[in-house]
Amino acid sequence: MKIDYTALGKRIAKRRKELGLKQYEVCELIDVNYKYLSNIETGRSAPSLELIMSLCSVLNTTPDYFLLGTASAELYDNDIASKITPMTDEHKRLISGMIQLITEIENN
Structure with a gap:
């Protein structure tokens, strides 16, 4: 290669x-x-x-x-966590709700 x-x-x-x-x-x-x-x-x-x-x-x-040109899932997890950590609790709840909606859509 x-x-x-x-x-x-x-x-x-x-x-x-x-x-x-x-x-x-x-x-x-x-x-x-x-x-x-x-x-x-x-x-x-x-x-x-x-x-x-x-x-x-x-x-x-x-x-x-x-x-x-590929990234591991761990890299994405760390990137997401670093962006969510400084957010307010309200914003974290909103993101959690979005994730739940995406999961429900994918499962249907």
Whole structure:
């Protein structure tokens, strides 16, 4: 299986932006040169396995997302939980009701 480094780089950039991080911030966290990360995100450089794992840790995702474009259910669970946690109790009740409605629709 051949790795599509352009797609991998786009996924890294997308995830970084989803978290509101700038390239230089990620570079500081994983101790790499800004130009190198830029080249990875544009598919001009291939990251090492160690760097992919560091990026996964910093960007709170899994290698399968970066390499294949798929994310584990655990990643979705963590993402949803992080968004719901700071909400008010009223908003949490509304979301719970929405989930219940979706579940009922799927079961019918």
